[in-house]
Structure formats: C-alpha cells, structure tokens
Amino acid sequence: MDISPVFFYLFAGLAIAFSVLVVLKKSPVASAFCLVVVFFMFAGIYALLDAHLIAAVQVLVYAGAIMVLFVFVIMLLNADSPSFDLGRSHLGLRVGAVAACVVLLGLFVYAFRASPLQVPPGALTAAQIDAAGGNTRVISRLMFSEYILPFELTSVLLLAGIVGAVAIAKRKLGAPEGTA
Amino acid sequence: MRIEPWVVLTFCSIIFFIGLAGVLIRRNILIILMSVELMLNAVNLTFVTFSRQLGHLGGQMSVFFIITVAAAESAVGLGLVIAMFRTLRSVDTDQIQLLRE
Amino acid sequence: MSYLPVLILVVIAIALGGAIQILSHVLGPKFPNPMKNSPFECGMPPLGDARHRFSVRFYLVAILFLLFDVEAVFFFPFAVTFREYLGINMFMVLEMAVFVGILLVGYFYVLRKGALEWD
Numbered sequence: 001m002d003i004s005p006v007f008f009y010l011f012a013g014l015a016i017a018f019s020v021l022v023v024l025k026k027s028p029v030a031s032a033f034c035l036v037v038v039f040f041m042f043a044g045i046y047a048l049l050d051a052h053l054i055a056a057v058q059v060l061v062y063a064g065a066i067m068v069l070f071v072f073v074i075m076l077l078n079a080d081s082p083s084f085d086l087g088r089s090h091l092g093l094r095v096g097a098v099a100a101c102v103v104l105l106g107l108f109v110y111a112f113r114a115s116p117l118q119v120p121p122g123a124l125t126a127a128q129i130d131a132a133g134g135n136t137r138v139i140s141r142l143m144f145s146e147y148i149l150p151f152e153l154t155s156v157l158l159l160a161g162i163v164g165a166v167a168i169a170k171r172k173l174g175a176p177e178g179t180a
Numbered sequence: 181m182r183i184e185p186w187v188v189l190t191f192c193s194i195i196f197f198i199g200l201a202g203v204l205i206r207r208n209i210l211i212i213l214m215s216v217e218l219m220l221n222a223v224n225l226t227f228v229t230f231s232r233q234l235g236h237l238g239g240q241m242s243v244f245f246i247i248t249v250a251a252a253e254s255a256v257g258l259g260l261v262i263a264m265f266r267t268l269r270s271v272d273t274d275q276i277q278l279l280r281e
Numbered sequence: 282m283s284y285l286p287v288l289i290l291v292v293i294a295i296a297l298g299g300a301i302q303i304l305s306h307v308l309g310p311k312f313p314n315p316m317k318n319s320p321f322e323c324g325m326p327p328l329g330d331a332r333h334r335f336s337v338r339f340y341l342v343a344i345l346f347l348l349f350d351v352e353a354v355f356f357f358p359f360a361v362t363f364r365e366y367l368g369i370n371m372f373m374v375l376e377m378a379v380f381v382g383i384l385l386v387g388y389f390y391v392l393r394k395g396a397l398e399w400d
Contacts, residue, residue: 003183012191019195019218023202028210028271035214038195042221045188047284051228054243057354061247065347066217066254072343073258074210077265097204101197108193112186122235129237139240140358144366144373147241152376154248154355155383158348161252162387165344166396168259169337244355251351255344262340 003048011048015041032070039063050126053136188229196222207273209264213257220250341396352384 014037021034039062046055132138143151195218202215224243231239261271268275359377366373391397 005183008183008188016191016194016198019198022214022218023198023206023211025211028208028214031211031214035217038218039221042225045225046228049188049228049232051231051240051243053357054224054228054240056357057244057247061251061347061351061354062217062221065350066251069254069258069340069343069347070210070214072340073261076262076337076340077271094205098201101201101204105193105197108197109186109190112189112193125235126232128235135240136358136361139237140362142237142241143244143355143358144362144376148376150241150245151355152379152383154245155352155380157248157252158352159383159387161255162345162348162384163390165255165259165348166341166391166394168256168263169341169344170394170396247354248351251347255347258340259344262337 007048008045011041011044015045028074029071032067032074035070036063036067039067050129050135052134053139185229185233189226192222192226192229195219195225209261209271209273212273213254213261216257217250217254220246338399345391345396348387349384352381355380 018034018037018041022031022038025031025034039058043055043058043063046052046058129135129138199215199218199222202218203212206212206215224246227239227242227246229239231237264276265271359373363373363377
C-alpha cells in the first residue's frame with residue numbers, strides 16, 4: 001500500500017504504547033486520557049488510508065463523545081481512586097490469559113504474512129474514488145442506495161440505546177436503593 | 181519503502197490483543213469497557229485496510245455501523261456501571277457475586 | 282499530500298504552546314507565596330477540591346449528547362449528496378425522514394420521562 005511509512009510507524013507506535021498504558025494504568029482517568037491519544041492516532045491512520053470521512057467521525061464520536069462520557073462517569077462515581085486490581089490475586093490466571101493472547105497474536109500474524117489476498121481487487125481504487133467525487137460522496141451514495149436497510153436499522157438501534165440508557169440511569173435521586 | 185498490508189493488519193491484531201488482555205486481567209469495570217473500545221477500534225481499522233486493499237467500500241460502511249454500535253454500547257454499558265455502583269458502592273467486577281439484591 | 286496544512290497547523294501549535302510555556306518559565310520573575318500557588322478560581326479563594334461527585338443529571342445529558350451526536354454524523358454524507366437526487370427522485374429524502382422520525386420517537390420518550398428537566 002502506498003502510504004507514508006514515516007507517519008504510519010509514528011501513529012502505530014504511539015497507538016501501541018498508549019494502549020498498553022490504557023490497560024496498565026492504575027487510575028481510570030489516566031487510562032481514559034491515554035485512550036484519547038489512541039483514538040487520535042487511529043484517526044491519523046484512517047486519514048493515511050484515504051478514509052477521510054471515517055477519520056472525521058472517529059474524532060467526533062470516539063475522541064469527542066464517547067471519551068466525554070467515560071470521564072463523566074469516572075467523575076460521577078468519584079472512582080478515580082487508584083485500583084490495585086493488578087496485584088497478586090489470580091496471578092496464574094492472568095499470566096495464562098496474557099500468554100494465550102500472545103500465542104493468538106502470533107497465529108494471526110503468521111496467517112496474515114503467509115496468505116496473500118487472493119481476491120481480485122474491486123472497482124473502487126483510490127484514483128477512481130477521487131474521479132467519482134471523493135470518499136465522502138461515494139460513501140454517501142452507497143449508504144443511501146445499497147446499504148439503506150442497515151442505515152435505517154441504525155436508527156432503531158440508537159432508539160433502543162436512548163430508551164435503555166434513560167431507563168437504567170434515570171432513577172429518582174434520594175429514593176431508597178432498589179426502587180425503580 | 182512500501183507498507184505491506186500484513187503490517188497494517190499486524191498492527192490491528194496487536195491493538196486487538198492488548199484490548200483482549202485488558203479485558204481478561206483487569207477487574208475495574210471502567211477499564212474493561214475502555215479495553216472493549218480498543219478492540220472495536222482495532223476491528224474498524226482492519227475493515228478499512230481490507231476496504232482499501234480490495235477496492236470495495238463495504239468495509240468503510242461497516243465501520244460506520246460499528247461506530248454506532250460502539251456508541252450505543254458505551255451509553256448503555258456506562259448506565260449499567262452507574263446502576264452497579266449504586267448497588268455495590270464499587271466498580272470491581274469481583275464484587276458481582278449475587279444473583280439478586 | 283492533502284494533509285500538509287494539518288501537519289503545519291499541528292507543528293505551529295506545538296511550537297507556539299511550547300515556546301510560550303518555556304520562555305515564560307525561563308524569563309519570568311518568580312516570587313511564590315501560598316496564595317499564588319493555590320488553584321485559580323475566578324479570583325475567589327478556592328472552594329473544596331475538584332474531586333467531589335457530580336449529579337447523575339450531567340450523565341443523562343452526556344449520554345443523550347452521545348446518541349444524538351451519532352445521529353448527526355449520519356447527516357454529513359446526506360448533506361454531501363442530497364442535492365444530486367433532489368429533483369430526480371425523492372427516495373433519499375424519504376429515507377432520511379424515516380431515520381429522523383424513528384429518532385424523534387426517542388426524543389419524545391426522553392421528554393416525557395423528564396430526563397432533560399433540571400430540578
């Protein structure tokens with residue numbers, strides 16, 4: 001793929017480093033801010049891969065809205081006390097889990113290296129997308145023709161999310177625990 | 181120097197497994213939810229890579245719907261975290277051990 | 282490369298921010314006292330610290346912002362192409378109307394439940 005190696009390795013390296021920090025940081029707020037950096041690095045890689053609309057949406061939704069929600073909940077619960085859940089308990093289980101992840105990762109990398117893509121490339125190469133009016137325009141034509149059913153179902157999903165979130169989080173303040 | 185597709189896919193799998201390890205080894209439910217977001221992001225990048233490589237925009241469309249699912253998931257998931265904190269006064273998943281209040 | 286302006290912006294922003302911080306740290310005279318070292322809160326003496334718990338109402342507003350933000354994201358592709366279809370067939374506008382209609386149901390549910398009231 002003809003993308004700039006300097007920027008790719010910069011974004012990828014920073015993303016890996018900060019996602020390790022997300023997992024290992026004791027305080028949830030520190031994890032949340034490391035996660036913001038990871039999201040911005042992902043947006044950079046999307047831009048490198050010519051997915052401009054997705055890069056913008058990544059910054060808007062992930063780095064903007066989802067992270068605000070996380071930080072809100074941390075402040076709401078006052079749960080920013082460092083949690084010492086990386087201690088000694090279940091040590092064997094945890095070492096096993098990490099080892100299993102490393103083995104699976106090796107398997108994935110081997111599979112990706114060993115098998116080149118056999119599928120012939122489709123019609124929409126980067127040059128043809130540019131000729132057809134750019135990434136955003138082509139995506140929106142697809143969204144409102146071929147992918148119209150998923151698009152409409154998305155609104156049903158969001159409706160379910162709204163109703164679920166309000167029903168779970170909205171209880172009368174000061175009501176005794178366990179009353180709806 | 182060219183970036184081969186497998187390099188990008190390897191990067192996606194590294195992030196995915198960092199997220200999976202986070203889900204498995206942490207007990208703070210907020211950090212577990214953040215690790216799930218990491219995994220979703222890794223899958224999104226895989227979709228975009230294949231979309232670019234195969235010259236088909238179906239992958240990028242999938243990313244849109246995954247982002248919507250992630251938003252709805254974190255909205256409801258964090259609502260559940262608040263409900264859990266109200267009952268247990270804790271965000272530690274080891275505290276969830278009762279089938280009823 | 283089409284992202285060159287963004288790169289220039291980021292570099293200038295980091296350089297300017299860093300330069301102002303470092304220069305004021307190096308050049309500025311420093312006479313610290315406890316009053317100056319306390320966090321700045323509009324000139325008042327600070328009340329409590331920043332780590333008290335917030336009300337759940339903030340969370341409800343944030344959650345609704347997130348979900349309607351995702352809805353707004355789907356308007357960007359619509360805004361780019363709807364003009365092409367406007368005279369030819371109205372199917373695309375109808376699709377968007379259905380999408381917004383379903384989400385309006387959610388909006389009225391929120392209003393009925395009183396999740397946006399602040400008392």
